[in-house]
Amino acid sequence: MPDTLTETLVCPTPLQVRDRIVLGHGSGGRLSAELLRDVFLPLFSNPVLDRMDDQAMLEIGGARVAFTTDSFVVQPLFFPGGDIGSLAVHGTVNDLAMGGARPLFLSAGFILEEGFPMEALRRIASSMAEAAAAAGVLIVTGDTKVVERGKGDGLFINTTGIGIVPDGVRLSASQARPGDRVILSGPIGDHGIAILCKREGLEFETEILSDSAALHNLVAAILAASSGTNSIRCLRDPTRGGVSSALNEIAAQSGVSIQIEETCVPVREEVRGACELLGLDPLYVANEGKLLAFVAPEVADEILAAMRRDPHGSAAAIIGTVGNESAGLVTMRTAFGSTRIVDMLAGEQLPRIC
Amino acid sequence: MPDTLTETLVCPTPLQVRDRIVLGHGSGGRLSAELLRDVFLPLFSNPVLDRMDDQAMLEIGGARVAFTTDSFVVQPLFFPGGDIGSLAVHGTVNDLAMGGARPLFLSAGFILEEGFPMEALRRIASSMAEAAAAAGVLIVTGDTKVVERGKGDGLFINTTGIGIVPDGVRLSASQARPGDRVILSGPIGDHGIAILCKREGLEFETEILSDSAALHNLVAAILAASSGTNSIRCLRDPTRGGVSSALNEIAAQSGVSIQIEETCVPVREEVRGACELLGLDPLYVANEGKLLAFVAPEVADEILAAMRRDPHGSAAAIIGTVGNESAGLVTMRTAFGSTRIVDMLAGEQLPRIC
Numbered sequence: 177m178p179d180t181l182t183e184t185l186v187c188p189t190p191l192q193v194r195d196r197i198v199l200g201h202g203s204g205g206r207l208s209a210e211l212l213r214d215v216f217l218p219l220f221s222n223p224v225l226d227r228m229d230d231q232a233m234l235e236i237g238g239a240r241v242a243f244t245t246d247s248f249v250v251q252p253l254f255f256p257g258g259d260i261g262s263l264a265v266h267g268t269v270n271d272l273a274m275g276g277a278r279p280l281f282l283s284a285g286f287i288l289e290e291g292f293p294m295e296a297l298r299r300i301a302s303s304m305a306e307a308a309a310a311a312g313v314l315i316v317t318g319d320t321k322v323v324e325r326g327k328g329d330g331l332f333i334n335t336t337g338i339g340i341v342p343d344g345v346r347l348s349a350s351q352a353r354p355g356d357r358v359i360l361s362g363p364i365g366d367h368g369i370a371i372l373c374k375r376e377g378l379e380f381e382t383e384i385l386s387d388s389a390a391l392h393n394l395v396a397a398i399l400a401a402s403s404g405t406n407s408i409r410c411l412r413d414p415t416r417g418g419v420s421s422a423l424n425e426i427a428a429q430s431g432v433s434i435q436i437e438e439t440c441v442p443v444r445e446e447v448r449g450a451c452e453l454l455g456l457d458p459l460y461v462a463n464e465g466k467l468l469a470f471v472a473p474e475v476a477d478e479i480l481a482a483m484r485r486d487p488h489g490s491a492a493a494i495i496g497t498v499g500n501e502s503a504g505l506v507t508m509r510t511a512f513g514s515t516r517i518v519d520m521l522a523g524e525q526l527p528r529i530c
Numbered sequence: 531m532p533d534t535l536t537e538t539l540v541c542p543t544p545l546q547v548r549d550r551i552v553l554g555h556g557s558g559g560r561l562s563a564e565l566l567r568d569v570f571l572p573l574f575s576n577p578v579l580d581r582m583d584d585q586a587m588l589e590i591g592g593a594r595v596a597f598t599t600d601s602f603v604v605q606p607l608f609f610p611g612g613d614i615g616s617l618a619v620h621g622t623v624n625d626l627a628m629g630g631a632r633p634l635f636l637s638a639g640f641i642l643e644e645g646f647p648m649e650a651l652r653r654i655a656s657s658m659a660e661a662a663a664a665a666g667v668l669i670v671t672g673d674t675k676v677v678e679r680g681k682g683d684g685l686f687i688n689t690t691g692i693g694i695v696p697d698g699v700r701l702s703a704s705q706a707r708p709g710d711r712v713i714l715s716g717p718i719g720d721h722g723i724a725i726l727c728k729r730e731g732l733e734f735e736t737e738i739l740s741d742s743a744a745l746h747n748l749v750a751a752i753l754a755a756s757s758g759t760n761s762i763r764c765l766r767d768p769t770r771g772g773v774s775s776a777l778n779e780i781a782a783q784s785g786v787s788i789q790i791e792e793t794c795v796p797v798r799e800e801v802r803g804a805c806e807l808l809g810l811d812p813l814y815v816a817n818e819g820k821l822l823a824f825v826a827p828e829v830a831d832e833i834l835a836a837m838r839r840d841p842h843g844s845a846a847a848i849i850g851t852v853g854n855e856s857a858g859l860v861t862m863r864t865a866f867g868s869t870r871i872v873d874m875l876a877g878e879q880l881p882r883i884c
Binding site for chain 2: 194195196197198199200201202208211219220222230231234236239244245246248249280281283285286288289290292293294295297299302304305308314316317318319320322324326327328329374527
């Protein structure tokens with residue numbers, strides 16, 4: 177079997193039905209979407225799941241409850257700016273927050289490999305505890321399994337979260353409308369490049385740190401700045417698959433087109449440099465502390481200002497507009513004035529980024 | 531390092547502080563309890579977690595919500611009587627049911643190994659879907675990660691569940707009282723022995739099937755038979771670590787002693803035979819479709835009758851009584867009339883049983 181990258185380059189589309197799992201099925205890009213569409217959705221279909229947001233919305237005891245799960249398999253376990261423990265908390269807190277929910281409770285499931293150092297487990301659990309306390313969530317239930325040496329990879333963590341959605345807040349990837357503005361909360365690519373540099377032993381003048389962070393306060397600021405209106409359509413954290421995959425998902429689910437401006441997309445100099453060196457496009461690189469907000473045009477400036485007052489949104493920028501050309505089409509006007517299609521991640525660029 | 535079994539035999543207690551994870555940390559027995567006590571609980575401590583039941587009890591929107599997580603790493607993935615997919619649904623449904631909750635929603639997190647056959651994934655997902663439908667729960671959110679060949683073991687599944695606890699139902703492992711009767715819902719050891727036989731290629735005249743099943747209806751029957759009283763103290767499914775570990779946990783948390791009668795504990799002939807052949811004690815072998823009910827003496831017969839009317843409780847039996855000798859002590863009167871201590875599982879008897 178050709179490796180994933182070759183495959184991607186040789187036959188980017190259509191991707192054949194595969195008879196075995198490839199790394200790209202975990203990319204958050206097109207193969208992940210295919211796996212969901214071809215295997216899981218037809219079997220598990222129900223009205224809650226079929227909404228295809230990053231969190232399920234449940235009605236429980238008169239409250240609207242957001243519920244979301246994520247497994248973390250990042251390598252290395254410790255990286256500049258974080259570790260698998262803090263990442264496992266931030267990732268799930270953010271998936272709740274993107275549904276407009278106030279994150280409240282997490283479960284933690286550990287799959288440990290025999291021989292894993294107890295001291296590393298302690299550090300990771302401490303990091304989870306700190307991240308949870310900082311985000312105001314409680315880890316209320318857990319589970320630990322151990323597999324034989326060679327049957328795992330140190331440790332994997334699943335976190336599943338519960339949050340409550342305030343009255344009046346209704347966010348969904350299917351709500352973007354022509355004219356909406358697309359706001360990005362800050363520079364992209366930090367997490368993916370930090371992981372890659374650590375993994376490959378690459379060093380730059382300035383160390384690149386993961387942006388891993390809990391965004392619940394930033395989301396609260398956005399919702400507060402727009403109170404009483406339906407002007408916030410959708411929030412999404414562009415993790416695996418990067419900004420490009422998140423935009424493509426929203427364009428497809430809302431049946432709209434999206435155009436972004438390359439010159440408006442914030443990217444740190446050192447990240448841009450690393451991407452050029454490594455042949456990567458920052459639009460496809462994972463983030464763990466950024467969000468995309470789709471908002472009505474009349475509130476865009478106000479929301480942008482509110483975001484910039486939050487430490488995690490200080491470099492926020494309006495990067496694009498929703499249109500009504502071909503449904504699902506995402507394009508970018510480049511720095512040179514030309515327009516190119518921004519497709520979903522097709523294969524796998526950086527496996528095990530989260 | 532000596533292997534876990536040798537260690538257990540040589541120095542069953544006290545187990546030294548270990549600097550590396552061993553298989554026994556995933557056993558559900560004493561090492562699991564130590565890991566929880568020494569690493570996770572001090573870091574994650576909060577009033578919900580510290581109750582140490584198999585499910586967290588949360589107050590959400592005026593409702594009492596049960597929340598529980600489990601990762602499944604069973605090998606082989608397909609076994610007589612079930613597979614990892616149905617097991618992942620039954621396990622979490624049962625942890626909710628043991629809290630008295632009506633199971634409602636599940637998340638599903640998959641960690642796949644590169645090269646895993648798509649057809650096997652489809653079979654497993656189908657089995658999950660069927661088990662969920664049969665148990666009346668919806669799989670409402672999910673996540674898929676892929677790790678490189680050799681860094682996983684086919685697939686691991688995490689399921690995390692949400693259920694609602696009816697008014698008036700309060701079950702906890704800390705509520706057993708002297709005089710309570712201990713009811714076991716049916717014969718023990720089926721799951722562990724089915725897995726072991728499949729794994730080792732052992733064949734007996736009658737194939738031993740896993741008892742993997744959802745017990746929410748059995749629990750509903752128990753609760754219905756006791757309506758309006760606090761006569762049901764605690765329910766627990768004796769999975770990893772077997773009946774012995776479950777009894778020890780409840781005895782310790784309730785500060786009571788428990789005495790069981792060997793002749794009253796149901797064990798199928800073929801399971802007993804396999805255990806004798808393999809040198810295993812059925813009290814330490816995992817079950818995935820059985821429960822222990824601690825009930826007030828005056829309702830024991832009524833509850834027993836109600837359990838026997840449910841297909842998953844047709845062979846239920848009263849196996850013991852709660853006493854007020856040393857807190858945490860579990861003893862068994864053997865078939866020969868002598869009494870022996872029934873300790874927690876100390877090392878690891880059957881790794882990756884669930």
